[in-house]
């Protein structure tokens with residue numbers, strides 16, 4: 317058994333107590349069905365058709381539970397295969413699914429490099445896993461082989477800027493304590509952490525300190541024997557090597573150089589993204605969706621009035637701020653975007669309840685259809701850029 321296996325068996329990550337399923341649903345990106353629908357299906361997926369999903373490196377089950385619960389609530393037919401090489405992580409994920417009495421999930425213990433042996437899928441979630449593989453591109457290629465035509469991969473991989481201070485510590489701890497069993501390694505590293513000087517880059521990195529609170533977070537962040545971060549251009553190249561192409565980032569504004577400064581004419585788009593990452597300086601991960609080259613879904617630019625919009629933020633709070641003429645503050649990965657929307661957009665935002673179509677919101681708002689569409693386009697652009705607006709008729713027949 318390699319160190320990677322030992323670690324996730326000793327400290328399944330993230331730490332989760334199945335009893336908490338009675339209190340809350342953990343949601344996030346990628347893999348919320350509304351986001352999948354928006355990015356891969358233009359918000360128009362027919363959810364009466366079965367949805368076949370692979371959760372590759374499912375860990376303690378956050379992505380799995382979110383997918384199964386949201387689809388079950390909407391009475392959408394689904395089949396989800398959970399795959400992880402850690403038995404301890406699988407036990408927690410299984411207990412969470414059992415606690416919620418969710419059906420339609422098959423649990424497998426194994427490596428994602430054999431993904432295609434488990435079937436072919438409409439969607440694959442692979443979150444926080446590929447950067448731990450000896451050969452991440454081989455992992456990506458294995459996932460590519462398991463995608464149905466037109467299907468999508470939701471990914472999260474580590475980025476270097478937001479992880480400043482992490483890698484020198486990982487190297488030192490693995491150099492010193494790499495041969496120890498996981499529990500002893502953790503204890504030894506914790507003692508050293510208490511001696512870090514105030515100006516150590518890790519101690520200045522406020523975006524990561526939360527992860528040290530529990531042992532599995534500590535281990536995952538600082539003691540993993542195999543962990544690499546990609547620069548954004550390296551990650552795009554890795555996708556390309558596996559025959560994949562980026563469909564969309566979860567929050568495209570994070571990667572948009574044009575939001576920081578004027579982009580020189582003719583600049584290669586990948587160079588522009590790479591420079592944007594350097595200027596942002598805080599990105600610790602990339603989250604987004606990819607598809608096979610030549611199969612990438614077009615993104616919604618002018619939303620049709622039949623779409624059902626969803627907000628990934630409390631609508632009444634947003635509507636109140638817009639009505640008061642205040643900019644909406646959206647913070648992601650240490651970057652705060654201030655979105656200034658016209659005050660008349662407040663009445664529209666207040667009606668985005670995840671059930672009502674745009675055509676119905678027009679009627680209820682009393683606005684002229686042409687004026688509404690112009691206003692909606694502004695909203696669509698601003699909120700899509702920060703990943704806060706999604707389209708899906710899931711749960712609405």
Ligand SMILES: C[S@@+](CC[C@H](N)C(=O)[O-])C[C@H]1O[C@@H](n2cnc3c(N)ncnc32)[C@H](O)[C@@H]1O
Nearest residue numbers: 324373374375400401402405427428443444445
């Ligand atoms: C950081 S956890 C992420 C878990 C989950 N995807 C999430 O986002 O909460 C990484 C998981 O990947 C699993 N893993 C690592 N390498 C793997 C491989 N080659 N095949 C399958 N699972 C793997 C580990 O056992 C661990 O549970």
